[in-house]
Amino acid sequence: MLVAIDDRDTVGAVDTRLLRTFVTLARAGSFTAAARALHLAQSTVTVHIRTLERELGTPLFDRMPSGTVPTRAGARLLEEAEEVLDAVARLRATAATASGQGDAAGGAVEGQVAVGAGDSLCASRLPGVIASLRRTHPRLDVELHAADTATAVDGLRTGRLDIAVLLEPEVDESDLLARRIADEPLAYVAAPGHPLAQRAAGWAELADECFFVHEEGCSYSDRLVRTLRGLPGARPRITRFGSIDAARSCVAAGLGLTLLPRVTVERHLHEGRLTVVDGPEAPPVPVQLVRHRKRWFAPGAQIVAEELTRAFTAA
Template sequence: MDTQLLRTFLTLARTGSFTAAAADLHVVQSTVTSHIKSLEGQLGLPLVDRLPGGSRLTPAGTRVAQHAREVLDAQDRLFAAARADEVVAGEVTVGAPESMCAYRLPVVIAELATRHPELRVHLAPAGTSAALAGLRAVDGRFDVALVLDDQVPADGQVVGAEPVTLVAAPAHPAAHGTVTWRELAGFAHFLLEEGCSYSDRFAAKLAGPARITRFGSIEAARSCVLAGLGLSVLPRIAVAAQLADGSLREVAVDLPDVPLAVVTDPRRWVSPAVATVTEAIGAAWR
């Protein structure tokens, strides 16, 4: 069996449409269609339901997807053994928080590109739940999950901690002097979406009902604070430039650092490429 058929199938399982799979694989859509039909013909089973809005796996397709990942891992192990003394090569997709993708990981990837030109690392912004789901999905969307969360997964390795801070515009009342948790409850807050551990922890500590708006984007929350509309808890690195130029100020409240953990799927083989990326991420926080 041509393993490229399996790679196309897993890409279709992940993207949910023939058009998106073709774009992801840099081929025409007819190639994806041909690969799926060929695989279905060899297995004698329909693997994908073609729907008006995309595609979804049949029950047989779901079973095949799990084993397809194992077959491709075995192939990767074979090639890695043959190239044991050669360069680190391949593609690694990392699901990570927006702040890590924007501020921390680009430097890591740039250094990896210099040391390992045939290693390609892709970043996908994702919160904790989405990162772990993408890592553990049968299609193996992510090879590595980087999670910023108080609750470290059992199969995760803590590599460091990220400081978070409560920020306000200079003219905001909370930006001057010490404030209590009860006083903070009287202000508007722009927090990251539910599931963000440090945002959820902050919201739970507010003494009384508070006006809380949730965003899926650091940029959106930060923009509301810059406009003087309220407060936000954000990774310090995401507001470092604004704190330096005075457009934002830290509010005097104690917020603990948030553990940062690297997670891989214990059911999957850790390739040299994945091992190289996880080691580089860990070294960046030492």
């Protein structure tokens, strides 16, 4: 699709694919990261940016050893480009409704909705929600992307994600809208044969234990690590994984403890592979439903947000 962009005294037609590549590169900070986010070859990203710079008649990025940084012109273009892409999304939604493909015209809602969430939710609650949506809205393609908070926030800003579901006490970003839809209980767990299994344990007993927790950027894991390392004389042994499965497997093998959302270990507790440790209070972690404040929230995204809210509220 082509859009008209007023560049000083000239008007040129710019392919919106180039604008999407530009916005993604500006947010990602490198050609490699942008290519990965867009599922394009790095050479294609390079061609898109060079073409856009040629059409607009100005460099948009400074190429630095550490990555790419928007020039002054690039920084000014970024917000405008995001608004253009948002307008294109609105036009497509309006066209779908007018042609009888949208909900307002009595047809089934269709399109793609990208949802980002942390590993714990991707492995527990979200697959069931997406399965339900596929039954009730078969023409709605819901994509689930595993992402930590920083990656999800960046995805919302670049348009790679429509919705993020985050386990965070709060989301304090001026360009994002966050709504708390639930609280996720946490549990300390260990293998059934662990000395602390099924009994009360205070911080003094946990201070020298081995903990296998989620990677840095996970709010509840970060809080646990800070607390353990702040205990007087404590020498906690902490291993961090990008996968909850890895942490859970180490704990099930009797190597130590972990702190995870209870929903992610419920089956393992039922099967007797893990057991609860009655440790210090671990407040439930809020579940935040997040979207971009300015970007068009398409009918399909609204349906997904409503189903997520319903599912988490009912859990």
